[in-house]
Amino acid sequence: MKKDNRLKKNEEFQKVFQQGTSVANRQFVVYSLFKKDQDTLRIGLSVSKKIGNAVARNKVKRYIREGMREFIPQMKPDRDLIIIARQPVVGMGVDEVRRSLHHVLQRGKLLPPKSRQHQSKDDAK
Structure with a gap:
């Protein structure tokens, strides 16, 4: 992710947590805050120590960044997102x-309705 697309400061995280809406599944919680005068989508990642040691946490963050790389161009730029990883994400692959x-993201209506999921070779058969 580009530096322009990152949330870093604690105040920014707190604002999204307090004023934003959330949606979740077993692996992730996503907080979203609409910002009308913003021209870039910004994303913050939170991977707690419950996930594992630093190596495991950094691996999860890399996988999330790689997964989001495909979706960022499809999303509206007027939002701040925080993605929180949950325990079941450990051991999952990039796909x-x-x-x-x-x-x-579909559950939270953060992707356009016609946005298709990345299909693996096994799904195409």
């Missing part, structure tokens, strides 16, 4: 993370 992110 599984992408599918789970797609599911939770």
Whole structure:
């Protein structure tokens, strides 16, 4: 993700938590806050120590960033998002993370309705 697309400051996180809406599935919780004068989508990641050691947490963050790379161009730029990883995400591969992110973003109506999930080779057969 580009630096322009990142949420970093604690105040920004707190504002999204307090004023935003949330949607969740087993692997992720996504908080979303509409910002009318914003021209770039910004995303913050939260992976707690409950997930595992630093290596495991960083791996989960890499997988989330990779999964979101496909969805960012399809999303409206007037939002701040926070993605919180839950315990079941440990052990998932990149494609599984992408599918789970797609599911939770669709539930929250953060993706356009015609946005298709990334299909793996097994799904196409």
